[in-house]
Amino acid sequence: MKKRGLSNLIATVLIVLLALAAVALVWGFLKPAFERTGTSIDLRTKCFNVEVHPMKCEFNTGGDTNMTAIVTVKLISGEAAEVYTAVQYDDDTANAGRVTAPPVLATTNIMIINLTDGIPLTAKAAGVVTDEQGNTEICTESPVTVDCIDAIPA
Secondary structure: OOOOOOOHHHHHHHHHHHHHHHHHHHHHHHHHHHHHHHHHHHHHHHHHOOEEEEEEEEEEOOOOOOOEEEEEEEEEEOOOOEEEEEEEEOOOOEEEEEEEOOOOOOEEEEEEEOOOOOOEEEEEEEEEEEOOOOOEEEOOOOOOOEEEEEOOOO
């Protein structure tokens, strides 16, 4: 009687091919996670060099139902694509805005239209960084806070 079956060489080749297919399948699931993690690390690294400070915050009650706050921010260092500011109101709400970042050591104004009836109390600022793929990250807010003042006191 003749033995029929797979030779050892063919069995080994099939096992290697199955192992390669399994590795390719697992890599297909894991690759996007590794890419996202790398992007996040790159953006956070850029944030370490960015420092943005709010310089002043003025609001105008002017009898309007939508009060306007203007926050002046200064890019102290780093390569921010945008600057972000948040204004905290006396009714515990907040509004935010962002604009293209000025050159280092220059200032820019960010206008925020208040959609509540609160009075702006304080303003904070942060930088926004981007990567080549267009991903963005808002960096940690500056520890510097400025009080908002009425531009046209009664």
